[in-house]
Amino acid sequence: MRASSARPGAPPARSPLYSDPARLLVTFRSSHEVLRAEKYLKLRGLPVELIPVPREITSECGFCILTPPGTGEAEESGHIVAGMSIPAIAHGSLSGSPEGTAIRVESLWRVRERAVVGRHRKERLYERIDEVH
Amino acid sequence: MSGSTKYIDARGLPCPRPVVLLRDAISAGEADILEILVDTEAARENVRRFAVHSGCSILLSESVAEAVAEGMSHGETPEKVIGRRSHYRVRIGIRTERETKTHAESEQDSSGGASTDRGTVPDTGRWGGEGPGSATEPHGTVLPVVGSTVLLSSDEMGRGSEELGRLLMRGFLYALSENDIIPKRIIAMNSGIRLAIAGSESLVNLQKLAGRGVEILVCGTCLEYLGLASRLAVGRVSNMYEIAGFLAEGRTLSL
Numbered sequence: 545m546r547a548s549s550a551r552p553g554a555p556p557a558r559s560p561l562y563s564d565p566a567r568l569l570v571t572f573r574s575s576h577e578v579l580r581a582e583k584y585l586k587l588r589g590l591p592v593e594l595i596p597v598p599r600e601i602t603s604e605c606g607f608c609i610l611t612p613p614g615t616g617e618a619e620e621s622g623h624i625v626a627g628m629s630i631p632a633i634a635h636g637s638l639s640g641s642p643e644g645t646a647i648r649v650e651s652l653w654r655v656r657e658r659a660v661v662g663r664h665r666k667e668r669l670y671e672r673i674d675e676v677h
Numbered sequence: 678m679s680g681s682t683k684y685i686d687a688r689g690l691p692c693p694r695p696v697v698l699l700r701d702a703i704s705a706g707e708a709d710i711l712e713i714l715v716d717t718e719a720a721r722e723n724v725r726r727f728a729v730h731s732g733c734s735i736l737l738s739e740s741v742a743e744a745v746a747e748g749m750s751h752g753e754t755p756e757k758v759i760g761r762r763s764h765y766r767v768r769i770g771i772r773t774e775r776e777t778k779t780h781a782e783s784e785q786d787s788s789g790g791a792s793t794d795r796g797t798v799p800d801t802g803r804w805g806g807e808g809p810g811s812a813t814e815p816h817g818t819v820l821p822v823v824g825s826t827v828l829l830s831s832d833e834m835g836r837g838s839e840e841l842g843r844l845l846m847r848g849f850l851y852a853l854s855e856n857d858i859i860p861k862r863i864i865a866m867n868s869g870i871r872l873a874i875a876g877s878e879s880l881v882n883l884q885k886l887a888g889r890g891v892e893i894l895v896c897g898t899c900l901e902y903l904g905l906a907s908r909l910a911v912g913r914v915s916n917m918y919e920i921a922g923f924l925a926e927g928r929t930l931s932l
Contacts, residue, residue, distance in 0.1 A: 575844065594878070596848040607848060664889055665855050 566616030569653040569670065570609040571597060577647050578607050584647065585609065600670050601653065616654045649674070683708035687724075688716040688764050695720045696727045703731055703771060710736065711769045721765040728769045737768035825860045826929040827853075829869035834932055846872065847879050849932070854882040854889075860930070862892040864920055865912070870899045874908040883911045896920065 572578040578594065585592045593610040601608075652674035657666040683702055687695035695715050702711050711733075715721050725735060742763045833842025834849055850872070853859065863886065865873050872879045873895050887893050893912025900906040900914065923929075 575841070579840065579844065594844070594847060595851050607844060664885075 565613035567655040568611040682710040685713040716764040734770040832871040850882040854885040866896040875910040
């Protein structure tokens with residue numbers, strides 16, 4: 545269903561070519577959960593974007609959460625987003641969500657991007673960083 | 678089929694014949710290049726404007742002077758030149774695909790206009806052509822899809838579930854803002870105007886589209902009725918006459 549491994553040729557932790565502050569992209573198992581996750585994260589003060597899942601990740605329709613630039617930088621163990629550590633998000637659940645039940649994360653990606661002169665759309669690289677099942 | 682040229686001699690024909698001939702030739706689609714001759718400045722301007730409005734590029738627009746002599750017949754050498762007259766030649770490139778490129782993109786696109794994600798249509802800049810609106814525009818012009826309108830008559834895409842509809846509309850506007858080809862204008866009516874007001878989750882994508890040259894028109898009656906006039910955050914207020922005019926042009930995607 546979705547890509548289950550890091551993209552081949554994924555760059556090292558800080559590629560000089562993709563120097564914009566990295567973001568995180570989080571997918572969920574259903575559109576209902578992504579909507580709840582957006583509400584939850586915004587309540588916790590994180591201005592996330594809700595966007596269609598990029599074609600690099602899936603060919604199916606779906607929506608995902610994209611975190612602001614700069615939240616994808618830290619070493620995996622140290623990712624802190626809106627007071628939650630990313631491993632906790634990736635491996636566990638977002639407890640305390642508005643409806644009280646946990647929202648389970650399906651996959652977590654680091655997104656590197658760079659503006660390309662003369663093009664309106666940024667170039668993006670996606671690297672899966674949660675545990676591969 | 679690249680490079681075939683059709684010649685139209687419209688000299689001496691009264692207005693609007695030159696434009697009619699041009700229009701018929703464009704829709705016949707037999708050639709990639711049309712070269713039309715007219716003999717008045719007014720006809721040249723009408724032809725130029727029509728071609729540009731139809732999404733064609735002007736490859737050449739020049740006046741040609743020729744001598745008119747007395748006594749010319751059947752190959753005899755003219756004895757006396759009695760004057761000069763000029764006519765105008767306009768060479769028009771028919772575009773097979775509509776693209777959007779900004780000035781910067783045309784200037785700096787290193788692939789030279791034939792990159793894979795835009796097919797093989799050469800860009801206006803390389804032909805030295807002229808985009809809409811200016812005879813002296815440098816290479817590279819903002820070229821929205823000619824006449825193409827997106828009508829947003831709701832802030833939801835489809836019916837059945839409000840929450841799903843709003844989610845889909847958000848996704849659509851995001852994807853559209855990233856698309857290479859974009860509409861010339863977006864018209865927002867009824868609950869569609871909510872997308873264009875302060876606090877809208879689609880505002881940033883509409884602003885991005887506006888930045889790329891898409892005209893955003895928002896129905897004034899709708900703003901007033903829904904009490905949102907003071908919160909319009911992108912585009913400008915329009916009225917039903919203008920909106921009806923654009924919709925009547927056709928080429929509208931209605932959501």
